[in-house]
Structure formats: C-alpha cells, structure tokens
Amino acid sequence: MSQIIVRTKTSEPFVPLPDDDLIICRCEEITKGEIRKAIHEGMRTLNEVKRYLRAGMGLCQGQTCQRLVLNIISSELKIPGGELGRITGRMPVRPAVMEAVGKSTEHSEGVERYDR
Amino acid sequence: MKRYELIVIGAGPSGLSAAIEAAEAGMQVVVFDENGRPGGQLFKQIHKFFGSKEHQAKVRGVRIGENLLAKAKDLGIHVILDATVLGIYKNKEVSVLIEDEVQNYKADAVIIATGAAENMIPFKGWDLPGVMGAGAAQTMMNIQGIRPGGKILMVGSGNVGLVVSFQLLQAGCEVAAIIDAAPRVGGYGVHASKVTRTGIPLYTSYTVIEAKGVDSVESAVIARVDECFQPIPGTEIELGVDTICIAVGLSPMSQLADNAGCQMEFAPGKGGNVPVLSETGETSIANVYCAGDVAGIEEASSAMIQGKIAAAAIARDLGYIDDIEFAEKKTAYAESLSKIRAGMFAPGNKGKVFEKTDEGFTISDSLLTKGYLSESELSAFPALDASGGTHIVIECTQNIPCDPCQDVCPAGCIIVGNTITQIPKLDKDKKCSGCGLCVGVCSGQAIFLVNDQYEDGYGTVGLPYEFLPLPAKGDVGKALDRSGAPVCDATVVEVRTNKAMDKTAMLVMKVPVDQLSSARFFKAAEGGN
Numbered sequence: 001m002s003q004i005i006v007r008t009k010t011s012e013p014f015v016p017l018p019d020d021d022l023i024i025c026r027c028e029e030i031t032k033g034e035i036r037k038a039i040h041e042g043m044r045t046l047n048e049v050k051r052y053l054r055a056g057m058g059l060c061q062g063q064t065c066q067r068l069v070l071n072i073i074s075s076e077l078k079i080p081g082g083e084l085g086r087i088t089g090r091m092p093v094r095p096a097v098m099e100a101v102g103k104s105t106e107h108s109e110g111v112e113r114y115d116r
Numbered sequence: 117m118k119r120y121e122l123i124v125i126g127a128g129p130s131g132l133s134a135a136i137e138a139a140e141a142g143m144q145v146v147v148f149d150e151n152g153r154p155g156g157q158l159f160k161q162i163h164k165f166f167g168s169k170e171h172q173a174k175v176r177g178v179r180i181g182e183n184l185l186a187k188a189k190d191l192g193i194h195v196i197l198d199a200t201v202l203g204i205y206k207n208k209e210v211s212v213l214i215e216d217e218v219q220n221y222k223a224d225a226v227i228i229a230t231g232a233a234e235n236m237i238p239f240k241g242w243d244l245p246g247v248m249g250a251g252a253a254q255t256m257m258n259i260q261g262i263r264p265g266g267k268i269l270m271v272g273s274g275n276v277g278l279v280v281s282f283q284l285l286q287a288g289c290e291v292a293a294i295i296d297a298a299p300r301v302g303g304y305g306v307h308a309s310k311v312t313r314t315g316i317p318l319y320t321s322y323t324v325i326e327a328k329g330v331d332s333v334e335s336a337v338i339a340r341v342d343e344c345f346q347p348i349p350g351t352e353i354e355l356g357v358d359t360i361c362i363a364v365g366l367s368p369m370s371q372l373a374d375n376a377g378c379q380m381e382f383a384p385g386k387g388g389n390v391p392v393l394s395e396t397g398e399t400s401i402a403n404v405y406c407a408g409d410v411a412g413i414e415e416a417s418s419a420m421i422q423g424k425i426a427a428a429a430i431a432r433d434l435g436y437i438d439d440i441e442f443a444e445k446k447t448a449y450a451e452s453l454s455k456i457r458a459g460m461f462a463p464g465n466k467g468k469v470f471e472k473t474d475e476g477f478t479i480s481d482s483l484l485t486k487g488y489l490s491e492s493e494l495s496a497f498p499a500l501d502a503s504g505g506t507h508i509v510i511e512c513t514q515n516i517p518c519d520p521c522q523d524v525c526p527a528g529c530i531i532v533g534n535t536i537t538q539i540p541k542l543d544k545d546k547k548c549s550g551c552g553l554c555v556g557v558c559s560g561q562a563i564f565l566v567n568d569q570y571e572d573g574y575g576t577v578g579l580p581y582e583f584l585p586l587p588a589k590g591d592v593g594k595a596l597d598r599s600g601a602p603v604c605d606a607t608v609v610e611v612r613t614n615k616a617m618d619k620t621a622m623l624v625m626k627v628p629v630d631q632l633s634s635a636r637f638f639k640a641a642e643g644g645n
C-alpha cells in the first residue's frame with residue numbers, strides 16, 4: 001500500500017433512525033443502520049464500506065446496492081456522490097466457480113493483470 | 117489461446133451492429149454474450165420504435181433484433197452464447213466463462229457493449245418476493261412467456277415504466293397504478309396516453325413506502341411526497357397488488373471497462389460510472405472501445421449507431437478501410453445520431469421542463485401531470501381537422517424524433533418535414549382516403565381516424581388496438597375517454613389489419629357524434645368481446 005489512510009470516527013454521535021433495519025445489500029443482508037454505523041466508524045468510500053461490511057461482495061457484485069450505498073454515504077457525510085468512488089471492477093466481474101477458473105486455458109506470455 | 121481481430125462483448129443492438137460493421141469491412145470478429153439468446157434488450161421490446169426510416173422507426177424492437185442476427189449469420193460472425201466475460205487484461209486479452217471452463221481470447225481491438233442494469237429503490241418490504249425490476253417483468257412475459265403477477269403497481273413513469281405497463285396489460289395482467297415521485301410524467305406523453313386511456317391511473321408526486329405481505333407481496337402502500345420527495349403523513353393509500361415493478365432508471369454496466377483500466381468518470385446524466393470516451397467511443401486505452409448503454413444510458417437506436425462508429429474507427433486503425441472511407445462513414449453516422457438525439461427528451465435535456473414546443477405551442481399541463489391530453493389543450497395543436505367526413509386527428513404534442521406517419525400516408529396529408537422532431541401537421545389541401553395506415557404505424561399510437569358522417573347522429577372513431585383476442589364486428593362495449601373513463605356505449609363496426617401495420621389493428625367503433633372528440637379507447641362489455 002502506497003498510502004496510509006487514517007480513519008477515525010465522525011465527531012457527531014451516531015443517531016439511530018427508524019428505518020435502520022431496512023436491508024440495503026440484499027445478497028449479503030446488510031442493513032441501512034449497519035452502513036450508517038460503518039460511516040460513523042470512519043468509512044468514507046464505497047470500497048471502504050464494501051471491505052468493512054461486504055456490502056457489494058455478494059452474488060450481484062454490487063449491481064443493485066452500489067447506488068443505494070452511495071446515496072447513504074452521500075447523505076450521511078453531505079458529500080456529492082461523484083466524490084465517493086465506485087466499487088472497483090475486478091475479474092471476475094460475475095460470480096464464477098473456482099474450478100472453472102482453475103481450468104483456465106493459458107494466457108499469452110507476459111500477460112499482466114490490471115487488477116489493483 | 118484463440119485469436120480474433122475484434123472481440124465484441126455483448127450481443128445487444130450496439131454489439132451486434134459493431135460486429136456487422138467490422139465484418140463487412142473484412143475483419144474477423146467474435147461476439148460473446150452471457151445470455152442464452154442474443155439481441156440484448158431488443159428481444160423484449162415488442163413495441164414499435166421511434167425515429168426515422170434510417171433508424172428503423174415503426175419496426176418492433178424484436179424484429180430489429182432478428183434482422184441484426186440474420187445479418188450477423190450471413191457474414192459468418194461467431195456469436196458465442198452462454199459466454200460470460202469475466203475480465204479484460206492488458207494486451208487485450210479477455211477471459212470468458214464458457215460452460216465450466218474459463219477460456220482466454222486475444223484480439224487487436226475490443227468493444228465493450230455490455231448495456232445496463234436496473235436501479236432499485238429501497239423501502240420497507242422491498243426484499244419480499246413480488247418486488248422486481250420492470251425490465252425483469254418484461255423478460256418474464258416477453259421472453260419466458262410467464263405472467264409476472266396478477267395485479268401490479270408500477271413505480272416510475274419514464275418510458276420503461278410506461279411501455280412495460282402497456283405490455284403487462286397486453287399479457288393479461290391488471291395494472292393498479294403507475295406512480296412517480298416527480299411532479300411530472302417522465303416518459304413520452306404518447307406512451308403515457310396509451311396507458312391512461314385504458315383506465316390505468318397515473319399518480320405523479322407519489323412514492324411507494326411499503327410492500328406488505330407474509331411470504332410475498334400482498335399489498336403496496338403509496339403516499340404523496342412534498343417538494344423534497346418526503347412522504348406526507350396521512351396521504352397513504354394501500355393498493356391490493358401482488359407485484360411491484362420498479363422502473364426508476366438504469367445504470368451502465370461498466371465494470372469491465374473499469375477492470376480493463378480505462379479512465380472512468382461519474383456522470384449522473386449518463387446514469388452513473390462510465391468510461392471517458394473519445395468521439396468514436398475509444399476509451400483511454402488504445403483500441404478498447406465502449407458503445408451503447410454502457411457508455412451512457414440512451415436508446416437502442418443510438419446504441420446501434422455508436423457500435424457502428426466504434427467498429428469503423430477500428431477498421432480504419434487496423435487498415436481495413438482508408439481515411440476517406442472512414443470520414444464518409446463517420447459523417448453519415450454522426451448525422452444519423454444527431455437526428456435521433458434531438459427533441460425534448462434528448463440525452464442533453466434530461467430533467468429539463470419544457471413549457472412550449474419548438475413551434476411555440478403550449479405543452480399540455482394535463483399531459484405532464486396526469487398522462488393524458490385535455491380536449492381544450494389539444495385544440496391548440498395543428499393536427500386537428502374540423503372538415504366533415506373522414507379525417508385524422510393526430511394527438512402528438514411534444515417534439516420527439518419520429519416521422520413514419522409522414523412516410524406512410526399515401527395521400528400526403530401529414531407533414532413532419534425534414535426536422536423529424538417537428539409536431540406533425542395536416543396538409544389541408546390533401547384529402548384523407550381513410551386508409552388508416554397512419555393509425556396502425558404510429559409508434560406512439562397517437563393517431564385516430566374520425567368520421568363524423570357515419571349515419572344519422574353517429575360517427576366512428578378508428579383507433580390503434582393491440583390486445584388479444586381482437587374484438588369482432590358487432591361487438592358492443594364502452595367507449596373510454598383519454599383518462600380511461602367510460603363516456604358512452606360503442607359498437608365495433610370494423611377491425612382492420614394488414615401487413616404494413618404489423619399486428620396493430622385499427623379498431624373502428626361507432627359512437628354518438630357528440631363523443632367523437634372524446635372517445636379514444638374501446639372496452640368490450642364483460643362476458644362478451
């Protein structure tokens with residue numbers, strides 16, 4: 001890692017909301033309250049929330065919840081959505097069984113992954 | 117490792133058009149699609165498209181798809197189905213999951229044409245079975261032949277919500293309501309009018325707040341929203357529905373472009389995260405292109421042209437066509453694209469509210485808020501002909517890019533002009549022959565054939581009709597007005613079909629002359645049809 005990112009809790013106290021039990025990431029069953037809490041615990045971007053909670057790491061790979069999580073972070077932190085990054089597109093962009101990847105035919109020499 | 121000159125990811129309208137353009141230039145092309153059927157969204161679009169002849173206007177989406185496939189087959193393009201692209205590496209290598217194996221392909225150029233995914237809105241109970249995307253409902257009924265539900269609430273009044281609502285009716289479902297949180301209808305007025313005249317209520321400034329049910333949806337609670345889109349307590353209405361369809365926009369499926377390392381941007385006007393593209397659709401990586409909805413949410417008509425431009429640019433770079441030929445193609449495609457991207461609903465006009473048409477007519481407020489024209493507002497438009505006998509009434513009142521009515525009229529009565537977004541006018545010197553072709557081809561189902569001299573005290577209204585079973589001559593029922601309210605008894609006097617109208621029938625019903633300007637739909641009496 002080229003950069004050390006410091007994450008601290010927000011200064012404002014976490015205030016529960018009546019709709020905190022609303023499921024946002026259906027694949028991993030993560031609620032709005034959990035996401036809001038993660039933000040108050042210092043998560044600032046879509047990727048951070050994903051790694052912290054697994055929101056967007058399930059079957060649909062964030063296809064459905066990415067936008068919803070973005071809206072929650074944006075309204076909690078009052079930051080425009082465009083500044084919150086995106087869930088990095090990675091191989092495999094669709095769920096695949098490991099066995100199939102294991103059977104993968106060869107790459108040409110010197111092939112480099114773009115994965116970051 | 118298999119090699120091709122061009123790999124196209126996605127066999128939707130843009131991917132197939134790109135593959136065809138490249139193969140015609142002489143390139144070796146492979147197309148991958150994760151679906152078992154090629155055609156992308158086109159195979160669920162059973163409605164007729166807008167545009168001009170060059171954009172295949174008045175042709176149903178599904179037929180456009182069939183034509184593209186036939187052409188791809190003729191050209192020997194390899195279309196590999198059930199093939200999911202999992203990643204793109206440097207050197208334009210692509211990993212594809214085919215059956216139970218990941219295969220790697222390499223090409224000189226790659227076009228990403230993966231389309232878009234549906235947006236969702238969360239509300240209490242939205243994870244109950246019965247809540248689904250409108251596109252998913254469309255796939256169920258139009259591809260798999262399964263009715264998504266019995267009684268449906270449609271959330272979203274954009275073109276997707278309106279078109280899918282109409283198709284749900286065609287499939288035999290009941291649509292309880294179409295709602296939109298915005299104060300105005302999002303889609304084309306003609307699409308809205310097409311559903312409201314059948315009696316579907318359209319509520320603007322309403323949102324869904326809860327799906328109720330134990331194992332699946334049993335009802336939906338909707339509520340009016342204030343200017344900040346917050347539900348107003350006390351305005352809740354509970355609708356007994358078993359299905360809630362969500363049609364609140366699409367997001368580009370641009371993960372592969374991101375994975376390939378293309379420079380990305382967050383562009384709300386394009387629907388979300390999209391790659392930064394050159395004029396020809398090239399990403400920040402040389403010879404990796406994007407075309408269609410993945411580059412920004414638009415339409416199939418523009419997706420096809422974008423695909424062709426990308427393929428032509430690649431053909432030029434790889435030496436299959438020269439600079440002159442490329443320049444000619446590019447100019448022609450750019451012109452075609454600008455025609456289809458024009459009008460009030462053009463991509464650049466998203467969210468804008470128009471009060472007047474280009475011609476200076478006042479846009480109907482009733483159309484924007486309730487989904488249908490009021491008679492008094494309609495009378496200000498130019499396509500009304502008060503002359504006696506058989507004549508047409510065109511209820512097309514917004515600047516949308518479409519002109520098949522002008523082409524199809526054998527008598528030359530209808531004038532749109534060269535700017536295809538103009539509102540159609542009638543040439544008063546020409547005499548309508550009463551053929552009804554315009555009624556059958558209008559993609560917006562906005563043309564009616566009226567005869568005020570049918571018999572003493574009675575006239576007829578010919579209207580576009582796309583429901584099965586088709587009523588027959590002599591059937592009786594009610595004539596409904598533009599809002600879907602019954603206005604009088606009606607008798608079917610003719611049901612006209614022909615090849616040019618491609619399965620849209622013109623149903624002619626007899627109504628009292630004083631209802632000729634209000635009767636716009638026929639509802640068969642219960643029990644008979």
Ligand SMILES: Cc1cc2nc3c(=O)[nH]c(=O)nc-3n(C[C@H](O)[C@H](O)[C@H](O)COP(=O)(O)OP(=O)(O)OC[C@H]3O[C@@H](n4cnc5c(N)ncnc54)[C@H](O)[C@@H]3O)c2cc1C
Binds near residue numbers: 155231275276369419
């Ligand atoms: C209800 C509705 C009505 C519409 N009406 C009209 C209309 O009247 N006129 C009009 O012009 N447009 C209309 N559209 C819009 C039109 O359907 C889309 O704009 C168009 O289909 C976009 O084409 P595309 O080729 O970019 O994407 P798509 O048609 O979505 O095709 C993308 C293809 O890529 C495949 N794919 C995606 N990811 C992968 C992967 N990783 N590996 C392999 N394959 C992959 C998908 O399976 C799909 O087949 C309508 C859309 C809807 C939903």
